[in-house]
Amino acid sequence: MGYFLIGVLVVVLFIGNVIEEANGEISPTVLSKIEWMNKRGPYLGIVAPNNFELNPLLASQAYVPYPSLPFIDFAGRRFRFGKISNQRVVIVMTGLGMVNAGVATQLLVSLFRLKGVLHYGIAGNADVNLEIGDVTIPKYWAHSGLWNWQRYGDGIDDELALEAPGDYTRDIGYLQFSKYTNGSDNLLNRVWYQPEEIFPVTGTPEVREHIFWVPVDKSYLNLARQLEDTKLPQCVNTTCLPRPPKVTIVDRGVSASVFVDNAAYRTFLRSKFNATAVEMESAAVALICHQQSIPFVVIRALSDLAGGGSDMSNEADIFGSLAAQNSVDVLVKFVGLLPPYGSKIQSE
Template sequence: MGYFLIGFLVVVLSVGNVIEEANGEIPRTILGKIERINQKGPYLGIVAPNNYELNPLLGSKAYVPSSSLPFIDFAGRKFRFGKLSKQPVVIVMSGLGMVNAGVTTQLLVSLFRLKGVLHYGIAGNADINLEIGDVTIPQYWAHSGLWNWQRYGDGIDNELALESGGDYTREVGYLQFSKYSNRTDNLLNRVWYQPEEIFPVTGTPEERQHVFWIPVDKSYLKLARKLEDTKLPQCVNTTCLPRPPKVTIVKRGMSASVFIDNAAYRTFLNSKFNATAVEMESAAVALISHQQNLPFIVIRALSDLAGGGSDVSNEASIFSSLAAENSVDILVKFVALLPPHGSKIQSE
C-alpha cells in the first residue's frame, strides 16, 4: 500500500509539473536561477534571428560564456549568459518572423534585468546603391505587414472600414495592386499601411497609442556612427564582391512576416518609404523595446538584392554566410564602444 501511495504521489507531482509548464508558469528552479543571474546585471540583451546568425557570435573570440551558469532553457528558448567584449550579455535566438521575435524579446525583457537590447542578422536589400555584404544600421523601423485591404470599387478618397472609430488610417499610405496589372481590371484594389497599436509601460494601462516609425536609441546611434565606413571582408573562397562591404547608417528598415523576393515590391518599399533593409524580425524587437522604454539598435547585413536585379543579386546562397559574419563583426565592435559595465550610457 505504501509503495502504491508513493507511486501515486509521483504521478500527481509529475502531472502537476506538466500542467505548470503547459500554463506558461515559470518553475521554481528556473525562477531561482533567474534571480541569481539578475543579481549580476544589468545586461545587454542580444537577439539573433536564427542559428545561421547565432553560431558566428557564439564562436567569436569576443564572447566568453559564463562558467557558473552558461544558459537557462525556458519556453522553448535558450537564454545564454556570458560576456561580450567585457560586457555582461544575455543572448537568445528568436526564430523566424514577427511573432517569434516579439515573443522572444518580451520574454527577454520581462525575465532579465537589462540596460539595452541589440538585434542583428542578415536582411534583403531594397536600395540598389548598396551592395551585398554591406552592414546597415537603420535609424527607424516599421512593421510593413499591418494592412487595411480596401473593398473593390472604393477609391483613395473613400473612408476605410472602421476608420472613423480610430482603428485605421490613410495617413501612412497605400499600395495599389492595379498599377501592376496587365491592362485588365484588378479586383485586389489597394492596401493601406497601418501603424501599430501599442501600450507603453510609461502610459495609462489599456489606453492605446499608435506608432509606425520606431526610432532607435539616439545614444546608441551616435556610437554606431563611429563604425560607419568600416571596411569588411569581400570574398567567400575565390568568389568576391565588386568592392569591400562597409557599414552604412541608413534612414529606414522595414519588417513583416513576408520573404521579399520580388523586385517590384522592393522598389516600391524603397521609393515609398525610403527603406533599405527588409526582413522579418527587427520591427518586432523595436516595438517591444520601445514599449518597454529600453534603448535598442539593430544591425543588419545585406545578403541579397531583394527580387534580383544585378549580376550578384541572386548570389545569396554564396554570400549569406559572409553577411552573417559581417553583422556579428559589427555587433562586437559596437559593444566594445559601450561604456564599461557598471557605468550607464545616457539614453536620449
C-alpha cells in the same frame, strides 16, 4: 514502502513542473535560476533571428559563456549567458517572423534585468546603391505588414472601414495593385499601411497609442557612427564582392512576416518609405523595446538585392554566410564601444 512514497513524490513534483510549464507558468526551479542570474545583472540583451545568425556569434572567440549557468530554457527559448568584451550579455534566438520576434523579445525584457537590446542578422536590400555584404544600421523601423485592404470599387478618397472611430487611417499611404497588372481589371484594389497600436509602460493601461516609425536609441546610434570605417571581409573562398563591404547608417528599415523576393515590391518600398533593409523581425523587436522603454539598436547585413537584379546570380546562396558573419563582427565591435557592464548608457 518509504522508497515507493519518495518515488511517488518525485513523479508528482515532476508532473507539477510539466503542468506549470505547459500552462506558461514559470516553475520554481526556473524562477530561482532567473533570480540568481538577475542579481548578477544588468545585462545587454542580444536578439538573433535564427541559427544561421546565432551560430557565428556563439562560435566567436569574443563570446565567453558563463561557466556556472551558461543558459536557462523557458517557453521554448534558450537564454544564453556570457560576456562579450566588457559586457555581460544574455542572448536569445527568436525564430522566423514578427510574432516569434515579439514573443522572444518580450520574454527577454520581462524576465531579465537589461540595460539595452541589440538585434542583428541579415536582410534583403532595397537600395541599389548599396552592395551585398554591407552592414546597415537604420535610424527607424516600421512594421510594413499591417494593412487595411480596401474594398473593390472604393477609391483613395473613400473612407476606410473602421476609419471613423480611429482604428485605421489613410495618413501613411497605400499600395495599389492595379499598377502592377497586365491590363485586366484588378479586384485586389489597394492596401493602406497602418501604424501599430502600442501600450507603453509609461502610459495608461489599455489606453492605446499609435506609431509607425520607431526610432532606435540616439545614444546607440551615435556610438554606431564610430563603426563606419570598419574593415569587413570581401570574399567567400575565391568569389569576391565588387568592393569591400562597409558599415553605413541608413534612414529606414521595414519588417513584415513576408519574405520579399520581388523587385517591383522592393522598388515600391524604397520609393514610398526610403527603406533599405527589408526583413521579417526587427520591427517587432523595436516595438517591444519602444513600449518597454528599453534602449535598442538594430544591425542588419545585406545578403541580397530583394527580388534580384544585382550583377551576381544566386547572391544570397553565395554571400549569405559572409553577410551573417559581417553582422556578427559589427555587433561585437559595437558591444566593445559600450560603457562597463554595471552602467547604463544615457538615452537622448
